[in-house]
Amino acid sequence: MEPNEDSSSGSTNNKGNFLCRQSSSRWTPTTDQIRILRDLYYNNGIRSPSAEQIQRITARLRQYGKIEGKNVFYWFQNHKARDRQKKRFTADMTMQRGAYTSISPGVCSSSSSSPGVLGVGQMGTSGYGSVLMEKSFGDCSISGGGGNGVARSISNNLGYVGVDPYCPTYSIYDKRRLFNGAPSKED
Amino acid sequence: MEPNEDSSSGSTNNKGNFLCRQSSSRWTPTTDQIRILRDLYYNNGIRSPSAEQIQRITARLRQYGKIEGKNVFYWFQNHKARDRQKKRFTADMTMQRGAYTSISPGVCSSSSSSPGVLGVGQMGTSGYGSVLMEKSFGDCSISGGGGNGVARSISNNLGYVGVDPYCPTYSIYDKRRLFNGAPSKED
DNA sequence: ACGATATGAATGAATG
DNA sequence: CATTCATTCATATCGT
Numbered sequence: 524m525e526p527n528e529d530s531s532s533g534s535t536n537n538k539g540n541f542l543c544r545q546s547s548s549r550w551t552p553t554t555d556q557i558r559i560l561r562d563l564y565y566n567n568g569i570r571s572p573s574a575e576q577i578q579r580i581t582a583r584l585r586q587y588g589k590i591e592g593k594n595v596f597y598w599f600q601n602h603k604a605r606d607r608q609k610k611r612f613t614a615d616m617t618m619q620r621g622a623y624t625s626i627s628p629g630v631c632s633s634s635s636s637s638p639g640v641l642g643v644g645q646m647g648t649s650g651y652g653s654v655l656m657e658k659s660f661g662d663c664s665i666s667g668g669g670g671n672g673v674a675r676s677i678s679n680n681l682g683y684v685g686v687d688p689y690c691p692t693y694s695i696y697d698k699r700r701l702f703n704g705a706p707s708k709e710d
Numbered sequence: 711m712e713p714n715e716d717s718s719s720g721s722t723n724n725k726g727n728f729l730c731r732q733s734s735s736r737w738t739p740t741t742d743q744i745r746i747l748r749d750l751y752y753n754n755g756i757r758s759p760s761a762e763q764i765q766r767i768t769a770r771l772r773q774y775g776k777i778e779g780k781n782v783f784y785w786f787q788n789h790k791a792r793d794r795q796k797k798r799f800t801a802d803m804t805m806q807r808g809a810y811t812s813i814s815p816g817v818c819s820s821s822s823s824s825p826g827v828l829g830v831g832q833m834g835t836s837g838y839g840s841v842l843m844e845k846s847f848g849d850c851s852i853s854g855g856g857g858n859g860v861a862r863s864i865s866n867n868l869g870y871v872g873v874d875p876y877c878p879t880y881s882i883y884d885k886r887r888l889f890n891g892a893p894s895k896e897d
Numbered sequence: 898a899c900g901a902t903a904t905g906a907a908t909g910a911a912t913g
Numbered sequence: 914c915a916t917t918c919a920t921t922c923a924t925a926t927c928g929t
Binding site for chain 4: 735736758787790791794795798
Binding site for chain 1: 915916917918919920923924925
């Protein structure tokens with residue numbers, strides 16, 4: 524499970540095989556870094572740190588090894604995503620009913636890590652009712668309008684449209700239900 | 711970055727994925743499409759194409775593979791956003807001096823970043839950032855915001871702006887389906 | 898060595 | 914425009 528990252532330090536660990544993607548080796552967190560990250564995640568409840576937080580965290584973790592902002596960013600992203608992903612599977616088996624809708628839980632460790640093939644129902648459609656405790660803790664982040672020290676004045680949100688002098692006014696329906704059937708073909 | 715695994719102008723491109731599920735669900739840009747998009751982004755400075763531009767770009771890219779207007783829309787949105795975001799948490803923490811001037815390490819974070827002085831080349835120790843920065847910011851955007859999100863004044867979109875294909879303008883960020891195509895997730 | 902798994906990285910899509 | 918979610922790729926590490 525836990526990689527025995529002892530002296531990696533993520534330094535030049537190239538095997539010489541660097542092609543298209545991901546040129547160099549990827550960041551290999553040290554135990555200390557992992558510990559701190561976990562602490563922030565579990566003890567402090569940080570799930571999606573803001574830019575400012577990422578900077579600070581990165582600065583702190585740098586003491587223990589090479590690290591960059593994006594590493595921290597991805598770490599939280601992945602950790603949260605996988606945390607939730609696992610939880611999604613477990614929540615499913617408790618609800619097992621007459622009609623099974625399972626989508627091949629992680630137990631099937633045979634055919635690679637292929638997602639539910641020929642699953643009866645698409646698990647997508649987001650139907651998770653997981654927790655939503657995020658960006659609540661932090662320390663003092665969340666600036667009014669972004670941390671750029673800029674007053675972004677009013678109307679900034681979406682919603683505006685009608686930039687088309689040539690095309691008939693589009694009806695700007697909010698998203699909320701993405702573009703479904705749309706029989707009209709006014710485009 | 712570019713998976714570079716496909717070149718088939720065909721629609722469904724199954725990289726090494728065998729077995730069922732060819733409905734990718736998600737648009738997988740071909741190398742040609744990527745190239746053109748990046749060219750538009752970097753060489754032409756297009757960051758937020760208008761509806762018309764999107765349609766035109768989409769039409770052009772369709773020659774190289776299946777694509778829809780929203781794909782182009784999202785592509786620019788994401789590319790721009792990530793560009794900015796990356797820079798955000800890669801911010802300089804090079805100010806650690808004997809005298810802490812800004813960046814209060816304590817609590818109050820206020821506006822840590824000093825607007826207007828964000829150097830572009832700051833990835834010092836990182837081995838990253840090199841590959842992504844292909845060209846300079848051609849940029850030809852009017853109104854602020856083209857830079858690093860600074861003063862953007864109030865009227866960002868005054869009623870109708872020149873929708874000239876040569877003069878990229880802002881506005882039009884909505885998710886109406888003015889693009890066509892339809893994920894149609896029959897729900 | 899090889900296969901499986903864990904996890905970093907990247908990006909399309911969507912929401913606020 | 915910022916932020917977040919989901920999916921997928923790539924690779925490091927461990928198991929056998």
